[in-house]
Amino acid sequence: MLSIRDLTVRYRTSQGPVHAVDSASFSVPRGEVVGLVGESGCGKTTVARAVMGVVPRTADILGGPVLFEGRDLIRLSERERRALRWKEMAFIPQTAMNALDPVYRVGRQIEEVLVERGGRSRSQARARAEELFALVGIDARRLDDYPHQFSGGMKQRASIAMALALEPKLVLADEPVTALDVIVQRQVLDVLKELQARLRLSVVLVTHDISVVAYACDRVVVMYAGRVVESGRVGDVLERPRHPYTMGLNNAFPDLERAAGELVPIEGSPPNLLDPPKGCRFAPRCPFAEARCVAEEPPLRTEVDGHAAACWRSDEAAALRPLAGEAATWRR
Ligand SMILES: Nc1ncnc2c1ncn2[C@@H]1O[C@H](COP(=O)(O)OP(=O)(O)OP(=O)(O)O)[C@@H](O)[C@H]1O
Numbered sequence: 001m002l003s004i005r006d007l008t009v010r011y012r013t014s015q016g017p018v019h020a021v022d023s024a025s026f027s028v029p030r031g032e033v034v035g036l037v038g039e040s041g042c043g044k045t046t047v048a049r050a051v052m053g054v055v056p057r058t059a060d061i062l063g064g065p066v067l068f069e070g071r072d073l074i075r076l077s078e079r080e081r082r083a084l085r086w087k088e089m090a091f092i093p094q095t096a097m098n099a100l101d102p103v104y105r106v107g108r109q110i111e112e113v114l115v116e117r118g119g120r121s122r123s124q125a126r127a128r129a130e131e132l133f134a135l136v137g138i139d140a141r142r143l144d145d146y147p148h149q150f151s152g153g154m155k156q157r158a159s160i161a162m163a164l165a166l167e168p169k170l171v172l173a174d175e176p177v178t179a180l181d182v183i184v185q186r187q188v189l190d191v192l193k194e195l196q197a198r199l200r201l202s203v204v205l206v207t208h209d210i211s212v213v214a215y216a217c218d219r220v221v222v223m224y225a226g227r228v229v230e231s232g233r234v235g236d237v238l239e240r241p242r243h244p245y246t247m248g249l250n251n252a253f254p255d256l257e258r259a260a261g262e263l264v265p266i267e268g269s270p271p272n273l274l275d276p277p278k279g280c281r282f283a284p285r286c287p288f289a290e291a292r293c294v295a296e297e298p299p300l301r302t303e304v305d306g307h308a309a310a311c312w313r314s315d316e317a318a319a320l321r322p323l324a325g326e327a328a329t330w331r332r
Pocket residue numbers: 011012013018019020038039040041042043044045046047056058208273
């Protein structure tokens with residue numbers, strides 16, 4: 001469905017180029033939810049925006065191809081791109097506040113997409129908007145509300161409804177549940193998962209929260225400092241991580257089994273992408289880094305089960321995992 005190969009994105013700034021995404025490769029199979037996870041600033045949003053073709057003017061997209069059903073998205077004209085948006089692929093931007101315009105009634109905004117982009121008549125659009133609200137579990141009477149009359153969870157559901165208006169095959173959702181409390185997060189993810197399964201949608205779900213990945217995704221792509229450091233099926237990657245960064249993320253977020261008191265943060269912060277470190281970008285924060293990690297960048301190596309990791313020590317992962325589970329390992 002979507003195949004991203006060697007995607008590189010740089011932002012031009014007065015201080016020089018920011019290497020936001022470096023040679024990222026991954027695929028999104030039909031009917032699967034792929035989580036794109038990593039700390040803030042790792043390049044997740046830039047990947048999603050590059051796929052959708054909504055990057056700022058200061059961004060240079062290099063590499064590729066980014067193939068969506070055989071077409072290279074990064075080489076399409078603006079016109080060809082517009083023809084795909086909403087109908088073939090839809091974007092739910094970070095926080096629904098950006099998706100919904102505060103001055104128009106929510107229903108009217110969904111109807112606009114149906115009329116302007118989908119060529120429906122006004123009455124068809126209204127009927128479809130009611131159907132879409134039913135799909136995401138909101139009473140159709142609320143179509144006449146303004147966004148500020150909605151709770152955070154309802155806004156997020158409404159933006160999912162809007163994204164699904166013209167039955168796209170691919171949805172990219174950027175931190176769709178981040179601003180919500182845990183119970184509402186689950187409700188929104190349940191709606192998304194239910195629709196995804198029913199409509200056989202492919203979804204890219206951008207999140208910094210690995211517990212969201214565990215809950216809602218089939219596959220995961222872990223990004224660190226603009227690079228893909230690990231990817232594979234969620235069960236494999238989260239239960240048997242091969243990259244120390246994924247091991248660290250696993251410790252740093254609560255899950256259902258672990259008490260909040262046992263969370264272990266990864267000390268330090270991601271590198272400045274104006275001047276990323278030469279070897280493995282995680283090496284300065286990695287408790288297992290050796291001389292070669294600092295000297296040379298490890299390639300993303302795929303094992304037979306499709307589980308890939310970019311770590312010189314990934315063959316030792318089974319021995320490193322128990323160490324990574326101990327708080328003392330991460331303390332400086
Ligand atoms: N318009 C821009 N100009 C310059 N640098 C940018 C721009 N947008 C993002 N960046 C930089 O590119 C890198 C990747 O940012 P991006 O927003 O893609 O990361 P992210 O993982 O999605 O983080 P977040 O969750 O905070 O959005 C960061 O270093 C960020 O500071």
